[in-house]
Amino acid sequence: MPTNDHNEGALGSMRVFSRRAPSMTIDQHNARAVYRKNNTAAFIRACLGKEDRKYLKRMARERDASKRPAKRRKIQVAFNIQTQKSRNEAAAARRAAAAKKRLKFAQMKPRTDIQDIQNNPGQNKPLMKQLDWHRRFDKEIPKKCKTTNKELMVQALIGAVKRRAERKSRGENLSEDEAELVKATVVLEDEFAREDDSDEEE
Numbered sequence: 001m002p003t004n005d006h007n008e009g010a011l012g013s014m015r016v017f018s019r020r021a022p023s024m025t026i027d028q029h030n031a032r033a034v035y036r037k038n039n040t041a042a043f044i045r046a047c048l049g050k051e052d053r054k055y056l057k058r059m060a061r062e063r064d065a066s067k068r069p070a071k072r073r074k075i076q077v078a079f080n081i082q083t084q085k086s087r088n089e090a091a092a093a094r095r096a097a098a099a100k101k102r103l104k105f106a107q108m109k110p111r112t113d114i115q116d117i118q119n120n121p122g123q124n125k126p127l128m129k130q131l132d133w134h135r136r137f138d139k140e141i142p143k144k145c146k147t148t149n150k151e152l153m154v155q156a157l158i159g160a161v162k163r164r165a166e167r168k169s170r171g172e173n174l175s176e177d178e179a180e181l182v183k184a185t186v187v188l189e190d191e192f193a194r195e196d197d198s199d200e201e202e
Contacts, residue, residue, distance in 0.1 A: 025069035105133050112165070114158050127153040134160035 014029055035041070044053070110133055111117055121127060128144070131153060135141050138160050147153045 026072070027063075027068060105136065108133050110134070110161075110164075111157070112161055114161055117154060117158055117161070121150060121154045124150055124153065127157060130157055131160065134164065138163055 010033070013033070014026075017024060017029055017032075048056070108129065111130055127150065128147075131141060131144075131147065134157070140163065141160050142152070142156050147156050
């Protein structure tokens with residue numbers, strides 16, 4: 001029955017052998033594993049003569065001289081470097097996208113006139129942006145799947161405006177917008193600086 005023991009199975013046995021013989025290559029480990037599993041020793045004794053064994057030894061020396069493990073390690077290192085580079089670029093792109101989004105929110109002017117929102121709600125897209133602006137601070141705003149038409153958006157926006165006004169009347173700190181603006185600007189400047197450095201290196 002399969003278990004969660006990391007020392008069982010093919011990879012587990014390789015892990016154990018790596019502790020016993022740290023310099024052993026993958027080719028050597030695989031050769032030993034297949035040698036034991038197929039009972040190759042009995043086959044050699046029964047079927048291979050002196051010339052056959054001499055031929056096998058020569059083939060083994062040629063394979064060792066080809067430095068296959070070193071070539072494999074070189075390829076693996078290059079692949080690891082490229083993979084990490086791709087991950088770093090993707091992470092930088094995500095950070096920049098998030099910073100741009102925060103910057104847009106920080107520069108957006110929220111609507112605060114409830115009567116104006118009721119009389120002139122505007123189009124759905126600007127309403128959704130207004131709701132997204134409030135969602136950063138107001139967890140009571142319904143999810144987008146619950147505000148699928150203009151009437152629901154207007155109701156949600158009016159509720160958000162009222163709650164924000166109540167927080168302001170209680171003297172709560174509403175300087176999150178300025179903090180978002182500063183944070184987003186710093187992140188964007190950092191990303192642009194990294195792009196300039198990478199361009200100079202290339």
